[in-house]
Amino acid sequence: MSLLRAKIQDVFNEPGCEKNRGKDAKARKVGCSRPLTPGAAAGGCAFDGAKIVLQPITDVAHLVHGPLACEGNSWDNRGAASSGPTLWRTSFTTDLTELDVVMGQGERKLFKGIREIKDAYGPPAIFVYPTCVTALIGDDIEAVCQRAAEKFGLAVVPVNAPGFAGSKNLGNKLAGEALLDHVIGTAEPDDPGPYDINILGEFNLSGEFWLVKPLLDRLGIRVRACIPGDARYFDIACAHRARAAMVVCSTALINLARKMDERWGIPFFEGSFYGITDTSDALRNIAELLVKQGADPEILGRTEVLIAEEEAIAWKKLAAYRPRLAGKRVLLNTGGVKSWSVVHALMEIGIEIVGTSVKKSTVEDKERIKQILKDDNHIFEQMAARELYAMLSEHKADILLSGGRTQFVALKAKTPWLDINQERQHPYAGYDGMVELVRQIDLAIQNPIWCQVREPAPWDCQPAVGEELPRTKSENVTLHAVQEFSGTTAADFGEC
Template sequence: MLKQKLADVFNEPGCEKNQAKSDKDRKKGCTVKGLTPGAAAGGCAFDGAKIALQPVVDAAHIVHGPIACEGNAWDNRHAASSGPELYRMGFTTDMSELDVIYGGEKKLWKAIKEVIAKYDPPAIFVYQTCVPALIGDDVIKVCATAAEKFGKPVIPVNAPGFAGSKNLGNKLAGETLLDYVIGTEEPDDARPTDINLIGEYNLVGELWQITPLFDELGIRIRAGITGDARYHDVACSHRAAVNMLLCGQAMMNVARKMEERWGIPYFEGSFYGIEDTSASLRTIARLCVQQGADADLIERTEALIAREEARCWERIRSFTPRLQGKKVLLYTGGHKSWSVISALQEMGMEVVKSSVRKATDSDKSKALELMDGDAEALVGAIPNPEMYRMLRAGEADIMLSGGRTQFVALKARTAWLDINQERNYAYAGYDGMVELVRQMDKAVNNPVWQRVRRPAPWDADFTGFDA
């Protein structure tokens, strides 16, 4: 079944790059270099599946495998909840050497039974990892039997780490939702202003910066898939009127198949930056009207956008002179490779290079357009020595990246700001733009950089300390 699912995921009609390949190349998937067992590869398929599904906050998440798998994946992103906290409880079968010999199915059954008895969740996600997959544990059968026995959805997530990359795991998680969750319940309050946000995980509460805008317009988020999600809402998400796809690289398969099965139109957008936030709101309003919402929704949306844009520009005006012309090295990937460029340019900053790792062709074309067609400014992975050279030579005043590369910037005595999922600040929407400007100013204009770049007292060109 895993082979069939992988073949289906790799044959993605919604991806122009994928469809341009030959049948032979399409079967190989999108990963240029396979994962090396035992080596750090930036996340495996299990990790990607857990990242995508764990924000279903009222469900229990059981990792069937050695305890290290759960320890590595637990709470590794700041996906916030407005209520239930069960998703932050780590459950694992803690497979040992004896389980490898005798099998772990009975241990998994006992774990499911214990979780239901103690916590009574509305659903349980069971994650298949490498070890039980290699020894042949039938996780799908155990889950089906448990669901029938206990009268609760027990959902197998068949994404062992050796299947591929973290991005593939995101897609397999989406397939799990399509196979076992979405469409399994019917809401009694569907309306043409219901939307789903696909690929939104409510990192550090970013979803909550957007929700007030929708509330004012009378647009309801039927389900975040899966940010701050409730199992019942995801199960009913097939009755939404519009799907917004925030990261096509992760869950395009979900948006496309929901359009095929239930006729829900989708578009890819972003809530990073003033222009992109406004464009996304306009598109949602237009599609909702096409689905039967009142025509005045478009007018009310324009009024809200005009007010919020003016308010946002007023709040960031004082920072503009301090950031104007500063150079940025953007080392991230996916949809952030273009959406963050837009936000930075609105501040008057110059993006000297942007990484397009894990980015779709659509992401790359948008980034290229924002960079005025400068293809050399779009790069893949940058080796640490080259990154250090760029920063040390002053080619950038600040680097925006994830935590794994922060020490390159710090060693080069250059400002750094976390833009990836581990960050502590929310940058979505109009309020998020203001926060991003504030944090950029604090980072790049911190007086510590002038001090650490001065020659040391024992250097020949030392001229004495400032008064």
């Protein structure tokens, strides 16, 4: 437990962000986001956050050491995609019962579970996640994992992030610490090169990274490790040989990026692949970092050529949507990097942002939003469901972009809604992703169902005596079709 407390305190003291480096020593100790309070698990616990970061490592077995409910609550909690292995989709748990806790059988059951996974699946590694119950009863996860690794000849990684340790964001960072302590640097690649990079905080939701990777391939840039989206254990173990890194979601893995810079000299920057301008800036920054690390400067010219080609194609596709969406009002109820990157992306095509949430955003994210919107009145920390409903029902926004938790608020307010959080079904990263995002917004807003559901119900329109009941637009269309159809016979349709 003392090791966990020390690790949590180290994570709180995060000097990795650029803004934080300019603060005095006392303010710098707070880190780049406000400190997390242990025990405050609103929005997910530390265990849940650790599983979010590590589960997309696709060829690894993820074993939850605790009651069955913990594994059932966290399994497949994000829409990450894999291009190969499917072992990560298999749920493993020691399924501790009250009797196991009372009789002190937790460590023995964990060791047995590791052996069964090794014999049945033979993965390159097994990640073990203690939960609140096993951490409180004092199971020595590190000792069991070390013993199992020695006996079975494979990597067994303890991920010390029980739920009571704090919030989901803290669990994200503790997962990064587990990779630093037990995975990264444990293997050497056969072919390190001057164009190898790491992408940190990219989860490959709905296959988004597959829209970005071809751009890097065309530039001759190899992604040594994408952590965690569509990752392989060996690639992460060799991630220390990359020459540069990009951090996509700084709230989750900024500590991992900073410590890899300190240990292995891998410089990093924070960027986004949402929106045309941000995607282009990210490609430029990657190329510039590689040149600083010794790569041939000619990559800068090739990058500009690629950007010019892709931007021209994207803007040509978006031209068809601009007149349809210009002036449309969007309300974003999300957080993190999306709170500013999606805002910037939508404003590029003339969409008005009436508000964006910053509940899970860092100080840097909030500063970017202020620079983009030029108005603090459009920024809110959080919005209660009642306030959100009032805003939508008064038609202050034409569409709500959010996660699944607030979709029913929008539907109750008879307002179009689009999922942009981890459960989304469409990829929105890169140039093609931006076009897809705009297309989905257009489809949602222009859907004719909204005109119908906003019409008053027939029973709310009581006619006077002898007056015909008014018809809705959809009923008029149906009546017109019936009138045109009347008078036809079976012969008009030929034989059945």
